[in-house]
Amino acid sequence: MQLVTMPEHFIGLMSGTSLDGVDGVLVRWQADQPSQVLAYACQPFPAPLRQELLALNSPDGVNELHRAALAGNAISRAYAAVVRQLLQQADLPPSAVRAIGAHGQTVRHQPQLHDGTGYTLQLQNPALLAEATGITVVADLRSRDVAAAGQGAPLVPAFHQGVFADAQTTTVVLNIGGIANLSILPPSTQADAVSLGFDCGPGNALMDWWCLQHTGAAYDDQGRWAAGGQVHPALLQQLLAEPFLQQPPPKSTGRDLFNPHWLQAQLQRVAATIPAQDVQTTLTALTAHSCADAVQRHAGDSGRLLVCGGGALNTELMRQLQTLLPAYIVTSTAAQGLPPLQVEAAAFAWLARQCLHGLPGNLPTVTGAKGPRILGAIYPA
Missing domain, CATH: 3.30.420.40 (ATPase, nucleotide binding domain)
Incomplete structure (x- = not known):
């Protein structure tokens, strides 16, 4: 598929291993280049959520599945708050944004285990984020690369x-x-x-x-x-x-x-x-x-x-x-021209765009995957 030449708007949301909070950008894309960052927002995680995410990075927790699901909901609500802030800054309605590329919070990354398979796990609730924002969400952006024998990282x-x-x-x-x-x-x-x-x-x-x-x-x-x-x-x-x-x-x-x-x-x-x-x-x-x-x-x-x-x-x-x-x-x-705290979020806006246009988002020479793969699962608005 070919990328369209008309301008498009995408949001990228990133919460990384630093666990300091959510970085978000709203980017206008022209052809295959980010022509303008229209808005940038950063919101720190509340201290209790940050502590819970730190605890969930350790494999010896109690009732982890329930706690992880609740933390995923909390992350998605934090994401939605950043999206609202971005839309307000750019003075755009949700309908003007094609999709949100939402990374989620990594709590396990084991791409290659002893049997040659592995997994990577990012906490969030993309369905809740789509419901809260009225915008299509592209999430789970690493798993397909891992399934193709790649590391699932780095994707940027x-x-x-x-x-x-x-x-x-x-x-x-x-x-x-x-x-x-x-x-x-x-x-x-x-x-x-x-x-x-x-x-x-x-x-x-x-x-x-x-x-x-x-x-x-x-x-x-x-x-x-x-x-x-x-x-x-x-x-x-x-x-x-x-x-x-x-x-x-x-x-x-x-x-x-x-x-x-x-x-x-x-x-x-x-x-x-x-x-x-x-x-x-x-x-x-x-x-x-x-x-x-x-x-x-x-x-x-x-x-x-x-x-x-x-x-x-x-x-x-x-x-x-x-x-x-x-x-x-x-x-x-x-x-x-791209401030250091905006780069990763812009990359996940790009990954969402690649997914919607049916284009690969990985570099096999980087991740070790068997070949180029379209990354992400789509949650329609």
């Missing part, structure tokens, strides 16, 4: 390829949410070049958790706390020894691996008393080093690095990335 590289690729220079897009992932985009003039993408390790999840435990703040604002501490070399070496960081792509991960239990186990192995601030500094270095190492191993010696997600607002983390990658120009995606 296909969107990055269309929006950020440069004609002459290798472009690396680094999304630092709760987990960090890379999109490696060769120059668009190289006809035989193949884009690559994968999760490269922890992003903000461990830093945010540690900061909350020891300062009461939900995150380290601009990395100021980390900037005032010292890297603990033995701890950093221990953290960087995590086998996942050395695995070749395709690969994906989440809170199933990089969680407080993992961090506490690493701290115990070091067997040293480390000041809390120095742990924060070392966790920031872990994210910077694991990301920079992935760039150097898979993207070449030089290029431009565009950073999106909440990590792009961490001044100390951005400074470390530039130091570790001196041959790269490290900057936020805002330099390319």
Whole structure:
């Protein structure tokens, strides 16, 4: 099927592994390009919902199915509130929007188990969201890729390829949410070049958790706390020894691996008393080093690095990335016209559009799927 050339409006909703809330964008599409972001909204999760989602990431809960269903309803109500805010900002009625691409909240990500099959689970209630907004919803956007033997993640590289690729220079897009992932985009003039993408390790999840435990703040604002501490070399070496960081792509991960239990186990192995601030500094270095190492191993010696997600607002983390990658120009995606907190939501608006037009949403070279697949389940308005 061919994409239509008339302008269309799509909404993308994203709540990532950082668990900080919902980011939403309302995008006007012209042909296959997002011609304008008409509205952006962000709403934090209420503290009880955030705590429940954190608990549901752990497999040892009580009455999990009931609690997960209720949490899915709460997420969809939060999504609906963001949709109403977007429509109000853009001064558009629900009928003007073709569809909502709704990611849901990942609570399990096990794409490849021992028998060669796996699953990925994102909590939400798409039927409730369609009912509450009067807009068609496209959801469950990862499962088909997993069914085709893919990782189901990352899905954003296909969107990055269309929006950020440069004609002459290798472009690396680094999304630092709760987990960090890379999109490696060769120059668009190289006809035989193949884009690559994968999760490269922890992003903000461990830093945010540690900061909350020891300062009461939900995150380290601009990395100021980390900037005032010292890297603990033995701890950093221990953290960087995590086998996942050395695995070749395709690969994906989440809170199933990089969680407080993992961090506490690493701290115990070091067997040293480390000041809390120095742990924060070392966790920031872990994210910077694991990301920079992935760039150097898979993207070449030089290029431009565009950073999106909440990590792009961490001044100390951005400074470390530039130091570790001196041959790269490290900057936020805002330099390319799309602010860092809007990129992932815009990608899920794009995925909804791909689904409705019968077009693939995955890159098999990224996820490892058997081939291109149309992603998502459609819940009509």
